[in-house]
Amino acid sequence: MSESLRELSADAKLVRVVLDNxxxxxxxxxxxxxxxxxxxxxGGLAELASAGLVEPxxxxxxxxxxxxxxxxxxxxxxxxx
Numbered sequence: 001m002s003e004s005l006r007e008l009s010a011d012a013k014l015v016r017v018v019l020d021n022x023x024x025x026x027x028x029x030x031x032x033x034x035x036x037x038x039x040x041x042x043g044g045l046a047e048l049a050s051a052g053l054v055e056p057x058x059x060x061x062x063x064x065x066x067x068x069x070x071x072x073x074x075x076x077x078x079x080x081x
Contacts, residue, residue, distance in 0.1 A: 004051055005077050011036060015044035016053060019070050020078050024057050026065035053077055 005013060011034075018033045019025060025033065031041035045068050048054040053074030056066040070078075 004053065004073070008047055008051065009044065011040045011044035012047040012051075013044075015041055016048055016070070016074060016078060019054065019068065020075070024067045024069035026067050028065060030068075048074065 005016070008016070014034045014036065015030050018030050022029075022033055027042040027045055028038050030036075030045065031038045034041060036044070045054060049056075049068070053071055054068045055071050057069045058067075
């Protein structure tokens with residue numbers, strides 16, 4: 001596991017895997033896929049964004065939330081895991 005992933009919470013790690021498997025998602029969508037509450041998914045996304053592993057992408061989902069996708073660094077971080 002890469003060093004950047006070791007520092008993340010379990011919620012952030014789970015949201016990263018969901019984004020890797022399901023593509024760009026908003027917090028409510030990531031929460032549903034990861035079986036987390038929306039607040040925990042938002043916290044995971046915020047943590048990933050602070051680490052430079054996700055970024056908001058153009059567009060909004062049905063819930064009018066920002067949609068996030070993995071950055072190149074976020075994809076590389078999971079490749080060795």
